[in-house]
Amino acid sequence: MDYLDNNIAILGAGNLGISIAKGIVHQGIKKAEEVYLTRRTLELVNYLEKDGFQLTKDNSEAVANSGIVLLCVQPKQLAKLMEQINPVLSEQHILVSVITGVPIEEIKSHLQKDIPVVRAMPNTAIAIGESMTCISCNDSPDYAVMIQKIFNSVGRTLIIDDKLMQAATVLGASGIAFFLRFLRAATQGGVQMGFHSDEAQLIAVQAAKGASSLILENKQHPEVEIDKVTTPMGCTISGLNEMEHQGLSSALIRGLMASYEKIANIKK
Ligand SMILES: NC(=O)c1ccc[n+]([C@@H]2O[C@H](COP(=O)([O-])OP(=O)(O)OC[C@H]3O[C@@H](n4cnc5c(N)ncnc54)[C@H](OP(=O)(O)O)[C@@H]3O)[C@@H](O)[C@H]2O)c1
Structure with missing residues (x-):
């Protein structure tokens, strides 16, 4: 399945989530109307509405209307977020986590269904399209290659083994x-x-x-x-x-x- 055919949901429209959203649109991977952005204090990102992004507080709505789901919250916010989206996750989805220090197996432990998970570790230069992003996936190398297309829009990328992700965080982030x-x-x-x-x-x-x-x-x-x-x-x-x-x-x-x-x- 080409998950890229569907919309993209970015859950946690903070520093990183917004930078990724802008990179995706800037590079023509998706139109702004095909990108959902969520956060609890939505007022803080209302200014993105004029650019065409779909803004909502409702993570379930964003996930139900998307194929690729990016998890862009802080580590301590992950469990609550997973609780909210678990009921709407299905075989139409692939999860991409940029959350520091959370291995793929830990993300999977929150899932109620067998859904592919990709991990990505960018750095703050993503805001100007100059990130170094390391990507890993234990499910299939094809998923890592597909998600690489997204992060190629905001800098350089490298697919690595998940066990090297801590090292990638130190060296790259x-x-x-x-x-x-x-x-x-x-x-x-x-x-x-x-x-x-x-x-x-x-x-x-x-x-x-x-x-x-x-x-x-x-x-x-x-x-x-x-x-x-x-x-x-x-x-x-x-x-x-x-x-x-x-x-x-x-x-x-x-x-x-x-x-x-x-x-x-x-x-x-
Ligand atoms: N910044 C970087 O360059 C960088 C690099 C590599 C990895 N990371 C990782 O990427 C993640 C995000 O980093 P960041 O710098 O973008 O942090 P951030 O600015 O704090 O963004 C996190 C966003 O998540 C939102 N959020 C929290 N709970 C939510 C929920 N249940 N539903 C929807 N949105 C929710 C928060 O907004 P509300 O409080 O309004 O909901 C906030 O805007 C972190 O895990 C960080 O470790 C960051």
Whole structure:
């Protein structure tokens, strides 16, 4: 069944739900009229009505009129939401959860029928169509590929094993904060060298964007591009070596691993 032929229900029209809805429409995957958005305080998203979205407080109504159902609520709101939609879920549906830290098996434990579940982990850059979204599905790889089309509309995607989803959350979603802290430090260095902070920030951010784009376009190991910048006995290698003496790579890897250990022990 091609679930994409039917409407899409986005349950939980918060930051992420709205970004996904806009991406879907912007990329022409669905018209706004074919996308249902729900939340309890609907007044806060009334402004989306003029764009054509179907707005309702009634999760059952949204699900009954859709094929793909995106779960975009906070982890603690999941049980209540599942209670509301269970009676209307049927073989016409596929569930997609973006809820952090909730494995596919846990979503399935809330279901009263055998319905496919796909999990997706985007990041906050989804708001500007630049997300990195990891996708997993234990039911069939075909479902993951179908849902990938939706998330391709709001950035880049990768289909992964569900057991790697915690790692994907740390590297791809928390990763936004890690790289931003790096940019903040670079900006502070620029100010110390004489730039105003807005100038330093522009230079640092565009340099970081250029570095990322080089790797994305050329698909090479970062060290290949680093070699192009490091003149023998030059200033770049002096800076790089000092950063490594101070533990740059080690600090990044240890920070990632601390997040990874924490995510496995987060209480809902
Ligand atoms: N933000 C990100 O970049 C990001 C990245 C990866 C994963 N995630 C995950 O995605 C989920 C959503 O994140 P978010 O940042 O969008 O959170 P959010 O802004 O708090 O959105 C959650 C929305 O769910 C609504 N809601 C709660 N209970 C509901 C119910 N029973 N029926 C319908 N709507 C309901 C809330 O509105 P009302 O209170 O008005 O109902 C709220 O607008 C979270 O689980 C988060 O961990 C987020």
